[in-house]
Amino acid sequence: MKPLLTKKQQKVYEYVKTAMEKYGTAPTLRTAAADLCISHAAVAQTLALLEEKNYIRRQGRYSRTLHILDPGGDQAGLHKQVPIIGRITAGLPLYAQQEWEGSILVDSAVYPGKDLFALKIVGSSMRNAGILDQDIAICRPRQYARNREIVVALIHREEATVKRFFLHPDAIELRPENPEFTSRMYKFDDILIQGKVIGIIRPPRAMDH
Numbered sequence: 759m760k761p762l763l764t765k766k767q768q769k770v771y772e773y774v775k776t777a778m779e780k781y782g783t784a785p786t787l788r789t790a791a792a793d794l795c796i797s798h799a800a801v802a803q804t805l806a807l808l809e810e811k812n813y814i815r816r817q818g819r820y821s822r823t824l825h826i827l828d829p830g831g832d833q834a835g836l837h838k839q840v841p842i843i844g845r846i847t848a849g850l851p852l853y854a855q856q857e858w859e860g861s862i863l864v865d866s867a868v869y870p871g872k873d874l875f876a877l878k879i880v881g882s883s884m885r886n887a888g889i890l891d892q893d894i895a896i897c898r899p900r901q902y903a904r905n906r907e908i909v910v911a912l913i914h915r916e917e918a919t920v921k922r923f924f925l926h927p928d929a930i931e932l933r934p935e936n937p938e939f940t941s942r943m944y945k946f947d948d949i950l951i952q953g954k955v956i957g958i959i960r961p962p963r964a965m966d967h
């Protein structure tokens with residue numbers, strides 16, 4: 759049986775657990791301190807005590823990656839880490855980036871399958887599809903697309919974008935979901951499909967700092 763938590767420890771534990779269930783990742787110490795109205799040091803100390811009492815498990819002392827443990831001390835639920843491999847924006851070569859931008863914890867039941875990857879969205883061209891600036895798109899690797907699917911496409915083997923896919927007899931159309939942007943037509947050889955967007959995770963904006 760796990761040691762009982764104090765009222766303060768229970769409050770921090772419930773806060774972290776709720777944040778992870780909602781956003782797929784743990785909040786920063788700064789965000790947690792502001793939301794809970796306690797000091798940065800108090801959050802860090804309480805997390806250390808929660809780990810000592812076997813309520814959470816952290817992946818490294820300074821990592822934001824942590825796991826909520828069930829009553830037996832095992833990881834609660836089935837979760838997995840999905841790498842964030844970069845940012846999607848017009849003109850930015852996706853594969854020119856040398857480093858991943860960390861990872862995000864997702865529910866395996868919601869996002870099944872292997873080799874998933876995540877991308878940070880920059881811009882508002884897909885706003886009407888519910889994909890906003892700074893969202894994280896969860897993607898399944900795939901080299902083909904069906905009509906109306908939202909895909910990650912590599913244009914001219916250089917710049918990556920997230921758009922809705924349409925196949926025409928003589929061209930591929932990548933269509934935005936925002937009337938302020940226009941659709942673009944490409945030759946078949948100009949486009950390489952990299953994956954299908956299967957979900958969006960919206961972290962709180964305060965966690966970007």
